[in-house]
Structures are given as C-alpha cells and as structure tokens.
Amino acid sequence: MQFSVGVEYSLHCLLYLVDVSDNRTIGIKDLAAYQGVSESYLSKFFAKLKKEGIVESIPGAKGGYRLAKLPEEISFWDVVRAIEGPESFFKCCEVRQNAIILDTENLPDSCTKYPCLIHSVMLEAEGKMKEYLTGKSLKWLSEEVEVKVGQDQMEATKAWFDRNL
Amino acid sequence: MQFSVGVEYSLHCLLYLVDVSDNRTIGIKDLAAYQGVSESYLSKFFAKLKKEGIVESIPGAKGGYRLAKLPEEISFWDVVRAIEGPESFFKCCEVRQNAIILDTENLPDSCTKYPCLIHSVMLEAEGKMKEYLTGKSLKWLSEEVEVKVGQDQMEATKAWFDRNL
DNA sequence: TATATCCTGGATAAATATTATCCGCGATAG
DNA sequence: CTATCGCGGATAATATTTATCCAGGATATA
Numbered sequence: 001m002q003f004s005v006g007v008e009y010s011l012h013c014l015l016y017l018v019d020v021s022d023n024r025t026i027g028i029k030d031l032a033a034y035q036g037v038s039e040s041y042l043s044k045f046f047a048k049l050k051k052e053g054i055v056e057s058i059p060g061a062k063g064g065y066r067l068a069k070l071p072e073e074i075s076f077w078d079v080v081r082a083i084e085g086p087e088s089f090f091k092c093c094e095v096r097q098n099a100i101i102l103d104t105e106n107l108p109d110s111c112t113k114y115p116c117l118i119h120s121v122m123l124e125a126e127g128k129m130k131e132y133l134t135g136k137s138l139k140w141l142s143e144e145v146e147v148k149v150g151q152d153q154m155e156a157t158k159a160w161f162d163r164n165l
Numbered sequence: 166m167q168f169s170v171g172v173e174y175s176l177h178c179l180l181y182l183v184d185v186s187d188n189r190t191i192g193i194k195d196l197a198a199y200q201g202v203s204e205s206y207l208s209k210f211f212a213k214l215k216k217e218g219i220v221e222s223i224p225g226a227k228g229g230y231r232l233a234k235l236p237e238e239i240s241f242w243d244v245v246r247a248i249e250g251p252e253s254f255f256k257c258c259e260v261r262q263n264a265i266i267l268d269t270e271n272l273p274d275s276c277t278k279y280p281c282l283i284h285s286v287m288l289e290a291e292g293k294m295k296e297y298l299t300g301k302s303l304k305w306l307s308e309e310v311e312v313k314v315g316q317d318q319m320e321a322t323k324a325w326f327d328r329n330l
Numbered sequence: 331t332a333t334a335t336c337c338t339g340g341a342t343a344a345a346t347a348t349t350a351t352c353c354g355c356g357a358t359a360g
Numbered sequence: 361c362t363a364t365c366g367c368g369g370a371t372a373a374t375a376t377t378t379a380t381c382c383a384g385g386a387t388a389t390a
Contacts, residue, residue, distance in 0.1 A: 001166050002347095003255045003287070004377070011283045012260050027336060036263035041379050047338070060387025061335040076286060090168045095177050098201035101321045110314045117309055118176045121241060121301050122168070128293040136286050144282055149275045156266045167376095169348070192365060206350050212367070225358025226364040 006045040006083040009037060011141075013046075014079065017055065018071045018142040019158055025057075025064030026161055034160065045083060052082035071139035077130050090122035171210040171248040174202060176306075178211075179244065182220065183236045183307040184323055190222075190229030191326055199325065210248060217247035236304035242295050255287035 013031045020026060028046060032039035046065060049055045056068040067074065096111045097104075146154055178196045185191055193211060197204035211230060214220045221233040232239065261276045262269075311319055 001168050001249050001254055002252070002377095003166050005256075005258060006378090007255070007287075008258055008260060008283065015283075029336075034265050035260050036265065037260065038379065040381070043337075044379090050337095057337060058387085059337045059385075061333090062388055063336050063386080065337090076290070084166050087167070089166055090172070091170075093170060093173055095173060095200050095202065099322070100199050100201065101318070101325050108315075108318065110318070114313060117306065117313065118173065121298070121306075122172075125241070125294045125297045128297045129290045132290045132293045133286070141282065141286075148279060148282065150273075153266070153273065153275070157264070160266050167348095171349090194365080203350065205352070208366075209350085215366095222366055223358085224356075224366050226362090227359055228357080228365050230366085 001089065003080070004083055006048075007080055009035070009042055010045050010049060010079050010083055011076070013042070014049075014054070014067070014074065014138055015142060015145065016157065016161065017065065017067050018138055019154075020066060020161070025062075025066045027064035030064075030161060034157075048082050049079070052078065054078055054082055067138075071142060072137045074138040075134045076136045076141075077133035080133060088123060089126050090119065092116050092119035092122075166254065168245070169248055171213075172245055174200070174207055175210050175214060175244050175248055176241070178207070179214075179219070179232070179239065179303055180307060180310065181322065181326065182230065182232050183303055184319070185231060185326070189330075190227075190231045192229035195229075195326060199322075213247050214244070217243065219243055219247055232303075236307060237302045239303040240299045241301045241306075242298035245298060253288060254291050255284065257281050257284035257287075 012035060016031065016034070017026060028039055028043045032042045046055060046057075050057055050065075050068075053068050054074055055065045057063065057065050094111075094116065096116055097107055099111075102108070102111070177200060181196065181199070182191060193204055193208045197207045211220060211222075215222055215230075215233075218233050219239055220230045222228065222230050259276075259281060261281055262272055264276075267273070267276070
C-alpha cells in the first residue's frame with residue numbers, strides 16, 4: 001500500500017501557490033518545469049485538486065492556478081483525500097458472512113447488524129492518520145519551510161515564478 | 166491506496182488460530198474452506214506471516230499452522246506489516262532537490278542534511294496509525310469477538326475445525 | 331481579428347502491483 | 361508406501377498507477 005506520487009507532487013506545488021499575490025496564478029507548465037516533473041501528468045492531479053475545491057483555475061493565456069481557500073483552511077488530509085479518493089484504505093469483504101457454519105439465507109444479527117470488528121479497528125486506525133493530517137495545514141507547512149529553507153531560497157523561488165511578469 | 170485483501174484474510178484466520186489447543190494446528194485447506202476463500206492464494210499470505218514470526222508451521226500429513234507467539238504479543242500492526250511489507254506508505258521522491266533554481270552539483274544543506282518536511286509529516290501520520298494498531302492485539306480482538314458473536318458461534322466454529330480429530 | 335497561451339477532458343498506452351492458480355518438492359503421520 | 365500438507369517457483373489475469381497526446385474552449389495581447 002502506497003500513496004500516489006500525486007500526493008507528493010501536489011503538496012509541493014501547493015506550497016508554491018501559498019505565496020503568490022492575490023490576483024496572480026501559476027501555470028502547470030511552470031510548476032512542472034520548476035520541479036522537473038511531467039506537465040501532462042501533473043495536470044491530472046490539479047484536475048482533482050480543483051474538483052475538491054482546493055485550487056481554482058483561470059483559463060486562457062496568462063491563466064493558471066491559485067488556491068481556492070486560505071492556506072490555513074487547506075490540510076494535508078484534504079490533499080490526500082483529493083488525490084487518493086474518498087474510499088477508506090481498508091475495504092471489508094465481509095468474509096465473516098461466508099463462514100461455512102452459517103446459513104447464508106439466515107445470517108445471525110452479530111454479522112449483519114453489527115459492524116465487523118476488524119473493519120472497525122482499521123477504520124479507527126485510518127481515523128488516527130486522518131486526525132493528524134487534518135491538523136497540519138498548508139499555512140503551517142509554509143511557515144515551517146520558511147524557517148528551514150531560509151528566506152534566500154524562498155525569494156529565489158518566488159522570483160523564478162515571477163520572472164515573466 | 167488500499168490495503169491488500171490479505172490483511173483481512175490474515176486477521177480472520179489468526180482469530181481462529183487463537184483458540185486451538187496447544188499441540189494442534191489448522192491447515193490452510195480448512196482455513197480456506199471455512200471462509201470460502203482460495204486455498205492457494207491464502208497460502209501465500211501465510212508464507213508471509215511465517216516469515217515474520219507470527220505463525221509457525223508443521224509440515225507433513227496432519228500438519229498445519231499455529232500461532233508462533235501468544236495472542237497478546239501479536240498486534241494488528243504486526244499483521245499489516247507482514248502482509249504489506251516494511252516500506253512506509255509514503256515514498257519521498259525528493260522532488261525538492263530537483264528545484265530548477267538549485268545547482269544539482271552543489272545542493273544546499275537544507276535539502277540534503279535535513280529531511281523533507283512533507284515526508285516527515287507523512288511518516289508521522291503513518292506513525293499515528295501504527296501506534297493505534299500496535300495497541301490492538303489478537304488477544305483483545307478474540308475477547309471482543311467472543312462477546313459480540315456469542316459463545317454459541319465460537320464453539321460451533323471450534324467444533325468445525327476439530328471435526329476430524 | 332488573429333494568435334499564442336493555458337486549462338480541460340478523453341483516449342490511450344506502458345509499467346507495476348494485486349489477485350489468483352498450478353505444480354512439483356520435501357516432510358510426515360499412519 | 362501412500363495420502364496429506366507446507367513450501368516455493370512459475371505463471372497468468374486483472375486492476376491500478378504512471379504517463380503521454382491531442383482536440384476543444386477560454387482568454388490576454390498585439
């Protein structure tokens with residue numbers, strides 16, 4: 001079980017979108033070029049991010065993407081969910097209902113009305129991850145990165161994206 | 166991102182192995198038949214469980230599997246790890262090192278000596294899930310199931326596995 | 331108006347992972 | 361000696377992930 005690379009791509013891209021001025025956007029072309037990844041592939045992930053209301057787009061020449069919400073309102077979990085989809089990590093096949101000693105036509109309440117305990121545990125476990133990732137916002141990430149990477153590189157990045165202004 | 170069905174199969178099977186008497190084993194054939202799943206496929210997962218020291222096997226006629234540890238020493242996480250492998254869910258491609266403004270030959274410390282923050286967050290998130298699943302043992306599961314499913318079904322199950330004794 | 335740019339969505343393909351089966355080997359109980 | 365059972369390798373079917381290409385529509389700019 002692995003997260004799609006789209007999660008990594010998206011988070012890095014969104015980080016660059018935090019600091020763009022209000023009326024500006026950044027195009028897929030630039031985002032892809034800056035990070036040395038495929039343009040056409042990256043665009044697929046931005047379609048998902050848009051669908052989930054994380055980014056919004058301006059079509060046409062000089063168009064591009066910008067955040068659709070404030071950075072503090074976008075969490076890591078939002079991004080994971082947008083890219084990976086809404087299904088939970090663990091899909092329960094209800095194998096308990098196949099137990100050979102049970103009558104398929106007349107299953108006991110314990111395995112129809114009540115949820116599968118194994119399933120519940122796995123959902124809870126996913127919930128722990130969700131809880132943690134919901135607590136990490138894009139704003140937090142941006143501030144942390146600013147400290148660790150240094151303002152020099154941050155400004156150089158901003159300047160690169162602004163180079164054709 | 167989805168867990169392999171092997172995680173579900175394994176947990177259900179291990180649950181049946183909790184209650185077998187000390188010197189007995191249960192074969193793949195029975196485990197598969199009881200749950201109505203493929204025998205040859207299930208055996209692949211038991212190979213992994215054995216490799217990780219969760220079960221042990223007795224070869225030859227009347228052979229089969231039994232737990233290699235006490236049920237309280239086997240956690241959900243142990244099973245997930247055995248089936249899914251030791252790699253973390255999030256693999257970092259270090260896209261930050263590809264940033265076009267950086268000199269590949271002379272990368273700054275901030276992106277070589279220090280871990281990628283996005284990577285760290287995702288590892289922490291996985292850690293939350295791990296922590297929760299490490300706290301849920303097979304013994305706990307067995308006790309909970311006993312309450313919810315009822316002793317009737319538990320004993321019927323035991324009787325079915327013991328039917329050829 | 332013409333043109334270059336950029337998002338959008340569909341079609342498609344390559345690569346990889348998951349799910350699943352089969353078979354022959356060696357071990358062992360009876 | 362034989363039927364049974366775990367073990368491991370080879371193989372195949374299916375699904376998912378990764379990746380590309382292109383035509384269409386929107387828009388800024390000249």
